[in-house]
Amino acid sequence: MSILNVEHLSHGFGDRAIFHDVSFRLLKGEHIGLVGANGEGKSTFMNIITGKLQPDEGKVEWAKNVRVGYLDQHTVLEKGMTIRDVLKSAFSFLFEMEEKMNAICDSMGEASEEEMAAMMEELGTIQDLLMAHDFYVIDSKVDEIGRAFGLDELGMDKDVTELSGGQRTKVLLGKLLLEKPDILLLDEPTNYLDAQHIEWLKRYLQEYENAFILISHDIPFLNSVINLIYHMENQRLDRYVGDYDKFQEVYAMKRSQLEAAYKRQQQEIADLQDFVARNKARVATRNMAMSRQKKLDKMEVIELAKEKPKPEFHFLNARTSGKMIFETKNLVIGYEEALSRPLNFSMERGEKVVLVGANGIGKTTLLKSLLGLIPPLSGETEQGDYLSIGYFEQETAPGNTTTCIEEIWKEFPSYTQYQVRSALAKCGLTTKNIESQVRVLSGGEQAKVRLCKLMNRETNVLLLDEPTNHLDVDAKDELKRALKEYKGSILLICHEPEFYEGLATRVMDCSEWALRV
Numbered sequence: 248m249s250i251l252n253v254e255h256l257s258h259g260f261g262d263r264a265i266f267h268d269v270s271f272r273l274l275k276g277e278h279i280g281l282v283g284a285n286g287e288g289k290s291t292f293m294n295i296i297t298g299k300l301q302p303d304e305g306k307v308e309w310a311k312n313v314r315v316g317y318l319d320q321h322t323v324l325e326k327g328m329t330i331r332d333v334l335k336s337a338f339s340f341l342f343e344m345e346e347k348m349n350a351i352c353d354s355m356g357e358a359s360e361e362e363m364a365a366m367m368e369e370l371g372t373i374q375d376l377l378m379a380h381d382f383y384v385i386d387s388k389v390d391e392i393g394r395a396f397g398l399d400e401l402g403m404d405k406d407v408t409e410l411s412g413g414q415r416t417k418v419l420l421g422k423l424l425l426e427k428p429d430i431l432l433l434d435e436p437t438n439y440l441d442a443q444h445i446e447w448l449k450r451y452l453q454e455y456e457n458a459f460i461l462i463s464h465d466i467p468f469l470n471s472v473i474n475l476i477y478h479m480e481n482q483r484l485d486r487y488v489g490d491y492d493k494f495q496e497v498y499a500m501k502r503s504q505l506e507a508a509y510k511r512q513q514q515e516i517a518d519l520q521d522f523v524a525r526n527k528a529r530v531a532t533r534n535m536a537m538s539r540q541k542k543l544d545k546m547e548v549i550e551l552a553k554e555k556p557k558p559e560f561h562f563l564n565a566r567t568s569g570k571m572i573f574e575t576k577n578l579v580i581g582y583e584e585a586l587s588r589p590l591n592f593s594m595e596r597g598e599k600v601v602l603v604g605a606n607g608i609g610k611t612t613l614l615k616s617l618l619g620l621i622p623p624l625s626g627e628t629e630q631g632d633y634l635s636i637g638y639f640e641q642e643t644a645p646g647n648t649t650t651c652i653e654e655i656w657k658e659f660p661s662y663t664q665y666q667v668r669s670a671l672a673k674c675g676l677t678t679k680n681i682e683s684q685v686r687v688l689s690g691g692e693q694a695k696v697r698l699c700k701l702m703n704r705e706t707n708v709l710l711l712d713e714p715t716n717h718l719d720v721d722a723k724d725e726l727k728r729a730l731k732e733y734k735g736s737i738l739l740i741c742h743e744p745e746f747y748e749g750l751a752t753r754v755m756d757c758s759e760w761a762l763r764v
Contacts, residue, residue, distance in 0.1 A: 249274055250313055250430055250458055251296060256305035258288075258295060260687065263679045265291050267482040269305070273430070278452070279460045280469045280491060283479030284555055285691025285719045286680060289462045292479065293317065293432055316428030318419055318436050324407040331403040333418050334389045337425035341382045348373045380427070392421040396444065401607065412439035412641050412713075413606025420448070431459035435690070437468055438716040439641070441605040441742050464691075464719050466491050467745060481552045509549045519543050558675030558695065558722050560729035562637070565705035569632035570596050572708055572736050573617050578626035580609055580616045585624050587613070590760045596631075599730070599737040601747045604757035610740045611641065613757070614710050617738075637706035639697060639714050651681050651688075651696050658700050674699045675722060690717030698726070707735040714739070715746050 251273040258266045265288035273279070281289050294300040296307050297317050309315070324333065351366050351373075358366060381388055393399040396417040401410070407418060416439045423431065437445050445468060452459065452472040460477075463469045469491050476487040476494040487494040519539045526532035527540070577589035586609035594600055602610045615621040617628055618638060649657070655667045662670070671681045674695040680688060685696055694717050701709070709730075715723050723746060730737060731750055741747050747754070 250310050252306075252308045253296065254306050254308075256295065256302050256307070258291065258300075258302045258304075263683075264482055266302075266484070269482070269484045271477070271484055273458055273460065275458060276456065277458045277475055278455070278473045279458070279475045279477055280473035281460055281462045281477050281479065282464075282469070282491065282494070283719075285675070285695070285717070285722065286677075286689045287479040289479055290319075290434055290689060292484075293319070293434055293460070293462065297432065313430060314426070314428045315430050315432060316423045316426045317432040317434075318416075318423050319434050324410075324415060324418070326406065326408045328407050329404045330393070330398050330401065330407060330410075330418055331389060333407055334392060334398075334403075334422050334425060335385065337422045338380070338382070338385050341377060341380055341385075344373050344377060345382070348377075388425060392425055395447070396421050397605070397607075411607050411611060413441060413444075416440055417444065417606065424451070429457055431455070431457070431461075433459060433461045433463075435462055435464070435717065437463060437465045437742075438690075439606065439713065442603070442744075443605055445742065464715075464717070464723065465743065466720065480555075505549065506551065509551050512546075512549050516543065516546070516548075556672060556675050556677060558725045559673045560698065560702060560725050561673075562702050562709065562729060562733045562735070563705045564734045565635035565707045566633060568596055568634050568707040568736070571629075571631040572596060572598070572634065573631065573738075574629045575617075576627050576629070578616065578628055579624040580612045580621070581624050582612075582621070586762060587760050588762060589626055592755075594736065594738065596736055597752075599750055599752045600739070601751040601754045602738070602740045602757050603742070603754060604761065608757055608761035610757050611712055614638075614712055614738065614740065618710065634708050635704075635706045636708045636710060637701045637704055639701055639709070639711045641712045641716065647685050650684050651676065654685055654696055655699060655703070659703060670699055670703050671696070674702070691719055691722065694718055695722065702729075709733065709735060709737045709739075711737065711739045711741075713741060715741060715743055 249272050251271070253269065253271040256266050256269040256271075257264075281292070283289055291300065295302050297315060298307075348370060351370055355363065355366055377383070390399070390403075393403055398414070398417060398421065401414060407415065410418065416436065420436060436448060440448065445465075449468060449471050452461070461469065461473060473490060474488075476489070476491060478485045478487060478494060478498065487497055489497075519542060523536045523540050523543070526536040572594040574593040575590055577591065578587070579585050579589055580587045590613075602613065604610060612621060616623055617630075618636065619628070619630075647654075651671055652664070652667050655670060656662065659667070668678075668681055672678075676692060676695055676699075680692055685693060688696070694714070698714070714726060718726065727746055727750060730739075737750075739747065739751070
């Protein structure tokens with residue numbers, strides 16, 4: 248049975264076309280991976296099918312009474328809402344039913360016999376729905392999810408705007424699972440999640456009976472939970488049966504077949520054009536030339552898709568730093584309350600250290616404390632000599648209205664426009680991306696702009712806070728290659744073992760010194 252029908256969908260932003268005449272069907276129980284390079288329109292597609300965005304053309308039809316749950320990478324949580332409030336908002340439709348039930352009870356006193364019978368029937372229906380959706384045990388359900396995601400340790404009354412990226416993702420994921428939707432739409436759910444909760448989510452999706460559509464660039468995760476791939480490229484959406492590895496195999500084969508057919512056709516076109524040019528002026532061969540021309544005119548020309556610009560990352564090296572990079576003495580990090588035991592940590596020149604551990608235990612806080620952006624609660628941090636530090640933050644500041652060109656120019660005012668454009672193009676951004684405002688780009692494209700700033704500054708130490716979030720497969724591979732080649736020292740926060748394996752000289756488990764586990 249079809250849950251969702253999308254027919255002849257076309258959409259674009261300004262003169263940038265995202266989809267052209269795309270059709271799509273989602274059937275009951277399908278576990279779909281939606282894949283494609285950064286900026287191909289995966290999140291835009293999700294926004295269109297959830298009704299957040301109206302398409303330029305085409306129609307989107309859901310089956311009746313289907314409840315959709317959507318985990319969006321850009322959801323904004325309101326200040327003043329606690330973790331408990333957000334989780335309980337999963338049941339808002341049940342609270343509305345309860346209000347309706349109370350209103351019916353209040354008006355029963357003045358009802359006629361006929362009206363009373365109808366009211367009693369409606370009350371019965373509402374009561375059954377409330378029971379079916381566990382309305383009378385909502386608090387224990389909320390507490391159960393809070394425990395599963397470790398949110399109870401943060402305090403269920405904590406304001407959601409004070410949470411880290413990973414904690415926020417857990418709250419939104421918890422809310423989604425409490426909603427028990429008929430279909431899950433997940434936009435990069437593993438971004439900001441730690442290894443333990445990625446494993447938990449993997450098991451949950453493997454056992455999930457209903458349909459889901461999952462956007463992810465985490466290939467091992469994708470392979471373990473999906474049975475269908477929809478590939479988004481060049482304004483098209485193509486369906487492949489099987490996991491991501493199977494899709495890669497079939498896609499490569501289709502591509503080489505198309506290239507071979509293109510070469511054959513180009514040869515045929517050249518031969519026909521040559522024959523027409525040589526024979527159209529001679530009376531004896533003019534008719535043959537005309538028939539060849541007709542064949543040319545009617546020919547459906549094969550077009551090869553334009554090669555997407557592949558990123559080329561290269562970090563500039565500053566002069567060599569001193570032997571010691573960072574050293575802490577009994578450092579206690581945190582804001583109002585301590586996040587760590589007294590920490591004695593040192594890092595030497597040439598080391599590539601990876602920080603791992605659950606969300607919210609203080610990995611980002613440690614990075615900011617080492618940089619001096621957050622004062623320690625006690626103890627001290629010492630930076631070595633001749634450090635030229637490059638820092639990659641997890642997220643772009645919200646509400647930024649500058650274009651990509653302006654963003655790079657702010658950092659490097661001496662650059663010519665050609666240098667700015669060429670620096671952004673090397674990071675895999677197209678001309679249209681480069682001229683757009685940063686805020687309208689996809690998460691992966693925004694990350695490439697931030698990497699562009701980092702790469703054009705000479706550094707000898709890189710502090711990278713989850714740089715792989717949002718990046719597509721090609722960009723991740725290229726980033727890993729560039730970091731391996733980098734001559735300086737690296738301190739990296741990452742939840743993807745396949746990214747830091749072969750790169751790290753030391754992996755440090757932060758749960759050993761964290762007070763929150």
